[in-house]
Amino acid sequence: MEPAVQQTFNEGNLRANAAYRAARRQVIVDPITRLEGHGKIDIYLDERGDVERAYLQVPELRGFEVFCLGRPAEDMPQITSRICGVCPTAHHMAATKCLDDLYQVEPTPAGRKIRELVYNTFVLEDHALHFYVLGGPDFIVGPEAPPAERNIVGVIARVGLEAGKRVITTRKRLRELIAYFGGKVVHPVLGLPGGVSKALDPADLPGFKELARDAVAFAEWTLQIFRDVILKNPDYVELITADTYTHRTCYMGQVDEQNRLNFYDGKLRVVDCNGNEVCKFTAREYRDHVAEHVEPWSYMKFTFLKPRGWQGFVEGPDTSLYGVGPLARLNAADGLATPRAQAAYEEFYRTLGGKPVHHTLANHWARVIEMVYAAERMAQLLDDPEITSPDVRRVPTATPREGMGVVEAPRGTLFHHYQTDERGLITMANMVVATGNNAARIAMSVERAAKALIRGVQDAAQIPEGLLNKVEMAFRAYDPCLGCATHTLPGHTPLRVRIFGADRRLLTEQVQG
Amino acid sequence: MNRAAPDKPDTVSSSPPADAAVPPRPVLLLGLGNDILTDDAIGLEVARALRGELARDPRIEVRETTEMGLALLDFLVGRRAVLLVDAIQTGTVPPGTLLEPDPADWEARGGGNPHLLGVAATLALGRRCGLPMPEWVKILAIEIADPFTLGTALTPALRAALPAAVARARRLLAGLADSP
Numbered sequence: 001m002e003p004a005v006q007q008t009f010n011e012g013n014l015r016a017n018a019a020y021r022a023a024r025r026q027v028i029v030d031p032i033t034r035l036e037g038h039g040k041i042d043i044y045l046d047e048r049g050d051v052e053r054a055y056l057q058v059p060e061l062r063g064f065e066v067f068c069l070g071r072p073a074e075d076m077p078q079i080t081s082r083i084c085g086v087c088p089t090a091h092h093m094a095a096t097k098c099l100d101d102l103y104q105v106e107p108t109p110a111g112r113k114i115r116e117l118v119y120n121t122f123v124l125e126d127h128a129l130h131f132y133v134l135g136g137p138d139f140i141v142g143p144e145a146p147p148a149e150r151n152i153v154g155v156i157a158r159v160g161l162e163a164g165k166r167v168i169t170t171r172k173r174l175r176e177l178i179a180y181f182g183g184k185v186v187h188p189v190l191g192l193p194g195g196v197s198k199a200l201d202p203a204d205l206p207g208f209k210e211l212a213r214d215a216v217a218f219a220e221w222t223l224q225i226f227r228d229v230i231l232k233n234p235d236y237v238e239l240i241t242a243d244t245y246t247h248r249t250c251y252m253g254q255v256d257e258q259n260r261l262n263f264y265d266g267k268l269r270v271v272d273c274n275g276n277e278v279c280k281f282t283a284r285e286y287r288d289h290v291a292e293h294v295e296p297w298s299y300m301k302f303t304f305l306k307p308r309g310w311q312g313f314v315e316g317p318d319t320s321l322y323g324v325g326p327l328a329r330l331n332a333a334d335g336l337a338t339p340r341a342q343a344a345y346e347e348f349y350r351t352l353g354g355k356p357v358h359h360t361l362a363n364h365w366a367r368v369i370e371m372v373y374a375a376e377r378m379a380q381l382l383d384d385p386e387i388t389s390p391d392v393r394r395v396p397t398a399t400p401r402e403g404m405g406v407v408e409a410p411r412g413t414l415f416h417h418y419q420t421d422e423r424g425l426i427t428m429a430n431m432v433v434a435t436g437n438n439a440a441r442i443a444m445s446v447e448r449a450a451k452a453l454i455r456g457v458q459d460a461a462q463i464p465e466g467l468l469n470k471v472e473m474a475f476r477a478y479d480p481c482l483g484c485a486t487h488t489l490p491g492h493t494p495l496r497v498r499i500f501g502a503d504r505r506l507l508t509e510q511v512q513g
Numbered sequence: 514m515n516r517a518a519p520d521k522p523d524t525v526s527s528s529p530p531a532d533a534a535v536p537p538r539p540v541l542l543l544g545l546g547n548d549i550l551t552d553d554a555i556g557l558e559v560a561r562a563l564r565g566e567l568a569r570d571p572r573i574e575v576r577e578t579t580e581m582g583l584a585l586l587d588f589l590v591g592r593r594a595v596l597l598v599d600a601i602q603t604g605t606v607p608p609g610t611l612l613e614p615d616p617a618d619w620e621a622r623g624g625g626n627p628h629l630l631g632v633a634a635t636l637a638l639g640r641r642c643g644l645p646m647p648e649w650v651k652i653l654a655i656e657i658a659d660p661f662t663l664g665t666a667l668t669p670a671l672r673a674a675l676p677a678a679v680a681r682a683r684r685l686l687a688g689l690a691d692s693p
Contacts, residue, residue, distance in 0.1 A: 060661065061550075061661055062662045063662045063663040063664065064663050067549070067664065079549070082547065082548070082549050083547075083549070083663070086581075129582070129583060133582070151634045152634060152638050153634055153637045153638055153641060156641055156642075161641065161642065164638055164641060164642045165642050168583075168638075168642060168644075172587075187579075
C-alpha cells in the first residue's frame with residue numbers, strides 16, 4: 001500500500017477507534033489485529049458476567065472502484081468473478097446482467113435459459129457444500145462436538161460413507177456442466193451482453209438431462225437426511241426455534257411474475273415481519289429502496305430499506321432492516337416454481353408455524369429446499385426445446401451509459417451497478433453484496449446469541465468451546481462471505497471470538513477454522 | 514496500491530488437469546491465492562516463477578489456483594506428494610516471513626490461513642472415500658501485508674521476499690521429489 005493511502009487508512013482507523021472508545025469506555029480495539037484475515041466477535045461482559053455488548057467485525061475489500069476505473073465494461077464479468085473464490089458465478093452473472101442493461105440489449109431466449117441453467121447448477125453445488133461441509137456439521141455432528149469432528153469427515157461418520165462419495169461425485173458433475181459453458185468454474189467466460197458465448201449442442205443434451213435427474217435425487221436425498229438427522233431430534237428443533245436465534249425483520253428475495261422464487265431474474269420483493277409486501281422493484285430501482293449505513297465499530301456497511309430510514313438495530317413491523325439468503329427468499333416468495341420443492345416449501349411452513357419464519361437457523365433447512373428447487377429447475381430448463389437453440393446471443397448496438405444488474409447469490413441478493421463513458425470504459429462501479437444486505441441482521445444475531453448463551457461468567461473456565469460455537473452458529477447460518485474476497489473458504493470465514501471481563505481484560509479467546 | 518491501469522490481470526489456470534487419462538506427475542506444486550488482491554497473489558507468483566525451470570522435470574507439475582476448500586481435492590487426487598504455497602496473515606511476524614506450518618497442527622489450532630484450512634479434512638475425506646491421496650503434503654506460507662486491496666502488484670516487502678520464497682519452494686520440492 002502506498003504510504004499516503006496507508007496514512008489515510010490509519011487515520012480512519014484512529015477516528016473509528018476514538019469514536020468506539022468514547023462510546024464504550026475503556027475498550028480498545030487494537031488496530032494491528034483489526035485487519036487480520038479474520039472475522040472477529042468481541043464480547044464484553046458486565047459486572048454480573050452477563051453480556052453487555054457483542055460486536056462482529058470483519059475485514060472489508062478495498063479499492064474495487066479504483067481498480068475498475070478505465071477498464072472496458074465487458075471485462076467486468078471476469079474481473080468481478082475473480083474477486084471472490086466463493087461466489088464467482090454469482091458475480092459473473094450479476095455483472096453480465098448489468099452489461100445487458102448497460103448496452104440496452106435483451107438476451108435471446110436460449111441465451112437467457114442457458115444462463116439460468118448454469119446459475120441454478122452453481123447454486124445447487126454451493127448450497128450442497130454449505131450443508132455437508134460448512135454449516136451442516138453443526139447439526140449432523142452436533143454443536144458441542146469437538147471442532148476436529150465438526151466437519152465433512154464427521155458428517156460421514158454419522159450418515160455414512162455414501163454421503164461423502166455422493167457429495168464428491170455430484171459436485172464434480174455439476175462443475176462439469178458449468179465448465180462446459182463457462183470454460184472455467186472460477187473465472188467463467190460464459191456471459192456476454194445480450195447472451196452467452198456457447199450454445200448447448202443437442203448431442204450433449206442427454207448427458208445433462210441425466211445429470212439433472214441425478215441432481216434432483218441428490219437434493220431430495222439431502223432433504224431426507226435433514227429430516228432424519230435434524231428434524232427428528234427434538235433438541236435440534238428446539239435450538240432452531242429458540243428465541244436466541246430469532247429476529248423479526250423484513251425479508252428480500254427475487255421473484256418471478258407469480259411471486260415465485262427465482263435465483264437468476266425477476267423483481268426484488270420485500271415483505272415485512274408479518275409477511276406483508278412492502279415493495280417490489282427492479283434492479284434499476286435499487287437505489288430508491290436500498291441505502292447503506294455505517295457504524296464506528298465496523299467496516300461493514302449495513303443496508304436498510306431507504307424509504308423507512310435507518311432506525312438502528314431494531315426488529316418489528318416498522319423496522320427498516322431486512323434479511324437476504326435462503327430463509328429470506330422463501331419468506332419473500334409466495335411459492336416455488338417446481339413441484340417437489342413446492343411440497344418441501346409447504347412442509348417447511350407447516351412445521352414451523354406459518355409464514356414468515358424468523359428463525360435464523362432455519363436457513364439451513366431453507367437452503368436444502370432451495371437445492372431441490374435448483375435441481376428441478378435445471379431439469380425444467382433442459383426439457384425446454386429452446387435450450388439447444390444456436391441463437392444464444394443478440395449483439396448490442398446501443399451506446400452504453402449506465403447499467404444495473406441483480407441476482408440471488410447463494411448467500412442472498414447481489415447488486416452490480418456500473419457507469420461508463422460512450423466507449424464503454426468504466427467510470428463508476430459499485431456492488432452491494434449479499435453479506436452487506438444481511439449485515440445488520442447478522443450483527444443482531446451474534447449479539448442476541450451471545451446475550452442468551454453467556455450468563456454469569458466470571459472466569460474463562462465457565463466458557464466451554466461448544467458455547468462459543470453456538471454463538472458462531474448464529475453467524476454461520478447466513479453462510480457469510482465476508483470481505484467478499486480473499487481469506488474466505490466457501491462460506492467459511494475464520495472467526496476469532498474474544499471475551500472481555502467487566503474490567504475489559506481478555507478472559508478467553510478462540511479461533512475457529 | 515495500484516492505480517487503475519486498464520491492463521488485464523494475468524491469466525490464472527484454475528482447472529484441474531484437462532486430460533484425466535494421463536496420470537498426473539507424482540509431485541505437485543500448487544500455488545494458491547487471488548491474483549487481483551495484492552499480496553494474496555504471492556502463492557501464484559511463486560508457482561509462476563518455478564513453472565519454466567521445472568517444466569521438463571517429469572516428476573513435478575506446477576499449477577496455480579484461486580480455489581479453496583473442497584475444490585483442492587481435484588488437484589490432490591492421484592499425487593504422491595504436494596507442496597502448497599500460499600499467503601498467510603498471522604500478524605505476529607514481519608511481512609515476507611516464510612513459514613512451514615504442518616497441515617494437521619494447523620487445523621488443530623484452527624487459525625490463520627483459510628485457503629489452507631480444510632487441507633487435513635480434505636485429505637481425510639479423500640482417503641475415507643477411497644481416493645488416491647498424497648502421502649506427503651507440505652505447506653509453504655508467506656506472511657503478507659495486504660490481501661484486501663484490489664491490485665495486481667505485490668507490496669514492496671513481498672516483492673523483496675519473493676526470491677527467498679521461490680528458493681525455499683524449490684528446496685522443499687526437491688525434497689519431496691527425491692523422497693522414496
